[in-house]
Amino acid sequence: MNAEESYEIRLKVNGRTQHVTAPARRLLSDALRGELGLTGTHVGCEHGVCGCCTVLVDGAPVRSCLTFAVAVQDKDIRTVEGLAAGDGELHPVQEAFKECHGLQCGFCTPGFLMTACALIEQNNDPTEQEITEAIAGNLCRCTGYQNIRAAVRRAAEITRSDKR
Amino acid sequence: MTPQNFGRAIRRTEDDRLVTGRGSFTDDAGSTGLSLTMIRSPYANARILSIDVSEALEVEGVQAVLTYSDLPGRLVEPLPLLIPHPSLVAPRTQYILANEHVRYVGQAIVAIFATDRYVGEDAAERVIIEYEPGEAVVGIDAALGPHLVHEDVPGNVAADHSEHVGDVDTALANASHVLELELNMERSMGSSLEGRASHATWDRHSRKLRIQNATQTPTSVRFAVANILEIPDEQVEVFAIDVGGGFGTKVIHPWPEDILTAWGAIEYDCPVKFTEDRVEHFISSSHERAQRHQIKVGFDEEGRILGLDVDFIHDNGAYTPYGMIAPLITATQLPGPYKLPNYRVRFRSVYTNTVQVTPYRGAARPHAVFSMERTIDRIAAFLEIDRAEVRRRNFIQPDEFPYDLGMIFQDGRPAIYDSGNYPELLEKVLSMIEWDDFPERRSQATPGRRRGIGVACYVEGTGLGPYEGGHVRVETGGKVQVSTGLASSGQGHHTVFAQIVADELGVPFEDVEVVTGDTRRFQYAVGTFASRAAVTSGNAVAEAARLVKEKAISIAADALEANPDDLEIVDAQVQVKGTTARGIPLAQVAVLANPLRYSFSEAARAATQFAGAGDLDEPPVKPGEDPGLEATGWYSPVRATFASGAHAVEVEVDAATSEVEILRYCVVHDCGRLINPMIVEGQIHGGVAQGIAGALYEKMAYDEDGNLQNASFMDFLMPYCTEIPEVEIDHLETLSPLNPLGIKGAGEAGVIPVSAAIAAAVEDAEGFQINHMPLFPSELHEMRAIGVDEPN
Numbered sequence: 024m025n026a027e028e029s030y031e032i033r034l035k036v037n038g039r040t041q042h043v044t045a046p047a048r049r050l051l052s053d054a055l056r057g058e059l060g061l062t063g064t065h066v067g068c069e070h071g072v073c074g075c076c077t078v079l080v081d082g083a084p085v086r087s088c089l090t091f092a093v094a095v096q097d098k099d100i101r102t103v104e105g106l107a108a109g110d111g112e113l114h115p116v117q118e119a120f121k122e123c124h125g126l127q128c129g130f131c132t133p134g135f136l137m138t139a140c141a142l143i144e145q146n147n148d149p150t151e152q153e154i155t156e157a158i159a160g161n162l163c164r165c166t167g168y169q170n171i172r173a174a175v176r177r178a179a180e181i182t183r184s185d186k187r
Numbered sequence: 188m189t190p191q192n193f194g195r196a197i198r199r200t201e202d203d204r205l206v207t208g209r210g211s212f213t214d215d216a217g218s219t220g221l222s223l224t225m226i227r228s229p230y231a232n233a234r235i236l237s238i239d240v241s242e243a244l245e246v247e248g249v250q251a252v253l254t255y256s257d258l259p260g261r262l263v264e265p266l267p268l269l270i271p272h273p274s275l276v277a278p279r280t281q282y283i284l285a286n287e288h289v290r291y292v293g294q295a296i297v298a299i300f301a302t303d304r305y306v307g308e309d310a311a312e313r314v315i316i317e318y319e320p321g322e323a324v325v326g327i328d329a330a331l332g333p334h335l336v337h338e339d340v341p342g343n344v345a346a347d348h349s350e351h352v353g354d355v356d357t358a359l360a361n362a363s364h365v366l367e368l369e370l371n372m373e374r375s376m377g378s379s380l381e382g383r384a385s386h387a388t389w390d391r392h393s394r395k396l397r398i399q400n401a402t403q404t405p406t407s408v409r410f411a412v413a414n415i416l417e418i419p420d421e422q423v424e425v426f427a428i429d430v431g432g433g434f435g436t437k438v439i440h441p442w443p444e445d446i447l448t449a450w451g452a453i454e455y456d457c458p459v460k461f462t463e464d465r466v467e468h469f470i471s472s473s474h475e476r477a478q479r480h481q482i483k484v485g486f487d488e489e490g491r492i493l494g495l496d497v498d499f500i501h502d503n504g505a506y507t508p509y510g511m512i513a514p515l516i517t518a519t520q521l522p523g524p525y526k527l528p529n530y531r532v533r534f535r536s537v538y539t540n541t542v543q544v545t546p547y548r549g550a551a552r553p554h555a556v557f558s559m560e561r562t563i564d565r566i567a568a569f570l571e572i573d574r575a576e577v578r579r580r581n582f583i584q585p586d587e588f589p590y591d592l593g594m595i596f597q598d599g600r601p602a603i604y605d606s607g608n609y610p611e612l613l614e615k616v617l618s619m620i621e622w623d624d625f626p627e628r629r630s631q632a633t634p635g636r637r638r639g640i641g642v643a644c645y646v647e648g649t650g651l652g653p654y655e656g657g658h659v660r661v662e663t664g665g666k667v668q669v670s671t672g673l674a675s676s677g678q679g680h681h682t683v684f685a686q687i688v689a690d691e692l693g694v695p696f697e698d699v700e701v702v703t704g705d706t707r708r709f710q711y712a713v714g715t716f717a718s719r720a721a722v723t724s725g726n727a728v729a730e731a732a733r734l735v736k737e738k739a740i741s742i743a744a745d746a747l748e749a750n751p752d753d754l755e756i757v758d759a760q761v762q763v764k765g766t767t768a769r770g771i772p773l774a775q776v777a778v779l780a781n782p783l784r785y786s787f788s789e790a791a792r793a794a795t796q797f798a799g800a801g802d803l804d805e806p807p808v809k810p811g812e813d814p815g816l817e818a819t820g821w822y823s824p825v826r827a828t829f830a831s832g833a834h835a836v837e838v839e840v841d842a843a844t845s846e847v848e849i850l851r852y853c854v855v856h857d858c859g860r861l862i863n864p865m866i867v868e869g870q871i872h873g874g875v876a877q878g879i880a881g882a883l884y885e886k887m888a889y890d891e892d893g894n895l896q897n898a899s900f901m902d903f904l905m906p907y908c909t910e911i912p913e914v915e916i917d918h919l920e921t922l923s924p925l926n927p928l929g930i931k932g933a934g935e936a937g938v939i940p941v942s943a944a945i946a947a948a949v950e951d952a953e954g955f956q957i958n959h960m961p962l963f964p965s966e967l968h969e970m971r972a973i974g975v976d977e978p979n
């Protein structure tokens with residue numbers, strides 16, 4: 024059996040365009056982690072249920088383990104490495120997860136951060152119900168979610184105070 | 188010592204890396220080299236007739252395809268039995284690759300080394316294996332039947348163990364009342380979001396095998412790998428930088444893939460990585476916790492337990508790598524906070540053609556607590572006495588410590604409770620949940636719903652030996668480097684050990700940097716399990732810090748020409764007590780601690796040979812001293828320290844859907860002195876969530892042929908945030924007299940009494956007995972129809 028055909032794929036990740044040569048079946052999660060070395064995006068189940076691999080594609084949370092890299096060419100991809108500002112200042116969701124002890128082992132955390140980021144950037148004053156709905160597709164085995172909910176609430180609060 | 192950091196909810200030092208994507212989990216290690224892909228058995232019990240790998244070898248990118256007959260040297264032996272025990276009469280461990288026979292769906296048969304996992308899986312599809320399937324033994328009933336999992340293990344019995352205190356037969360014969368219960372608990376599993384993983388590189392120049400491994404016990408992985416590969420320990424380095432959850436599964440070692448990646452790195456002279464996928468985690472790691480308990484209890488008119496007789500069966504799956512520790516914990520933790528003058532327990536640990544069973548957070552304590560607490564609730568119902576009151580009448584009292592259970596605990600030492608205050612725990616939790624006012628609330632249930640309340644108490648043996656060590660070193664730049672051998676998987680060790688060292692040594696918290704689980708930094712350790720890390724490594728790093736402080740004061744006393752007794756260390760300065768005017772920075776003491784020939788900085792000149800320091804008639808490093816401002820401390824407890832707690836829960840059950848909704852969940856927890864309340868509460872939140880998962884959602888759904896039907900997150904109902912309520916927490920701090928810091932373990936506690944508390948609350952709501960867990964709405968619906976719990 025011979026090697027399969029490879030494609031030159033333009034991936035715009037965290038504002039920077041990079042070229043990846045990979046077969047059509049290469050998952051976005053694997054391309055980010057393997058080809059681009061962006062290992063902050065984690066893979067927890069490879070069937071789109073746990074949410075660890077969540078990245079933002081054109082601002083919306085997407086499961087990178089269910090997305091082929093070739094399918095998101097030229098789209099605006101944002102990963103956990105692109106959350107903090109250029110000067111290293113943490114994004115409100117990062118700050119809030121630290122402050123509220125919203126993470127323990129940290130494996131699911133990038134997925135929660137990206138999911139929460141998508142929520143907060145669209146709605147900086149979410150209700151409890153909106154917070155629950157936003158993060159209800161991400162699994163965490165360590166925290167029991169209580170401090171994650173608190174962190175999302177706090178991130179919204181930080182975002183609102185930043186805007187004043 | 189005035190604690191500046193101990194006891195404070197300091198934010199974690201781990202988090203900056205983890206929230207910015209700079210964590211270092213095992214699969215994050217390089218993507219060059221080879222990837223290991225395993226082919227696993229689709230049969231629960233089969234003989235392997237033939238394996239044809241020829242087509243797989245044709246796939247471009249495949250380096251090698253191995254079966255059992257290709258394995259060299261000691262790789263052909265069964266994996267080590269980690270914890271032998273005299274009652275474990277027929278231990279069995281699996282081979283690295285199946286040797287003629289497979290005994291569970293998921294057992295590894297073929298190993299493929301390929302350029303990446305995609306290629307490996309292409310090749311796997313081209314391997315042809317012929318099987319001769321046999322009868323699968325699935326579940327406890329089948330294990331007690333005629334078919335055998337291992338041909339040479341009669342009755343499928345791996346272990347048969349009994350212990351007793353007092354005279355149970357006489358106590359039961361003389362009791363006013365005797366009740367019998369049968370209780371069943373199902374399997375679940377750790378399900379850490381990071382699966383098992385190992386990445387091995389071989390540096391042929393320095394002849395070092397470097398292994399990053401997702402393990403709770405790196406030092407033990409190192410010894411096991413070196414032993415099986417027959418290379419010196421010195422050539423093997425194992426480290427776990429970030430581990431994405433362990434929950435007991437990752438204390439098991441070495442996994443077949445650990446050995447194969449290590450061996451492959453040397454054999455093929457390139458990095459080799461194995462990263463388990465989710466299906467593999469379900470079918471080829473470890474499960475817990477199916478047990479069936481037969482209980483007979485005798486008690487008096489007041490509800491005091493006179494005799495308790497427990498006989499249970501533990502389904503250990505196809506292999507026993509961790510020995511019989513899980514059922515042994517059930518047996519010895521079953522008495523909980525209650526006085527049992529006459530207690531007898533027997534268990535049989537039996538083989539089935541399913542995934543092996545090893546401890547998962549709580550480690551068979553949930554079964555123990557479920558048994559004891561269900562029994563107490565049954566006594567209360569029989570005598571029509573308040574459930575809380577029956578507990579009060581049976582508690583070990585605060586003035587009865589140390590309290591000897593008369594049994595041998597999982598560390599091979601007597602189970603002697605060191606301290607506790609069980610009555611106060613219960614009163615606190617009853618007050619939190621407003622137990623006495625419940626009858627009024629019951630009548631206010633949402634229309635169409637039934638409301639109930641339950642309470643459960645537990646005692647958990649934590650912080651057991653044999654030992655841990657810690658190393659503390661003050662650098663000449665002022666940083667304090669701390670290391671300990673056990674690994675971290677989310678417990679916040681880097682933060683809490685820094686809190687301990689900062690206070691003991693007298694330095695700012697920010698100056699302390701902690702490394703865990705790296706054999707290059709610390710070679711001797713046991714591991715992270717049994718809620719033991721804070722107790723054992725915490726006390727070890729505290730001891731190391733004390734030794735460093737003593738040494739720093741001795742060196743500073745010479746430099747300052749002061750009496751050591753008059754010196755203290757405050758804010759990283761050694762000074763005459765009460766004054767900052769006469770002192771020397773700790774960083775400068777670190778310079779003086781290492782007599783130099785070659786200076787490397789302005790400050791370091793003070794330690795060079797012409798600087799005029801020291802007595803010229805003495806050697807620069809005096810006999811009995813070592814250069815460097817560093818020390819190693821050890822903590823080896825005589826036995827475990829026993830933490831405790833009480834949980835109370837109020838639920839409503841929907842009359843139409845039989846869904847159980849948790850209205851309030853209250854926890855009172857006693858783990859001795861709290862190092863960091865924020866982290867302890869986080870551990871409790873997570874534990875309770877896993878407890879709720881085990882009580883209401885999770886089960887390993889095997890069919891009769893031994894196929895795990897729910898081996899994915901689509902079907903295995905691990906809770907999302909929508910299923911887990913807010914947990915209300917209060918603490919007691921009953922110090923442990925066994926260690927200088929007075930601490931007890933906290934890691935597992937949250938999970939332990941949850942099933943018992945929820946069963947009690949549902950029973951209270953419904954009015955019929957709840958005898959099994961987990962409890963699904965469909966079952967509850969059926970039980971309502973017949974008014975009794977009759978699990979199938």
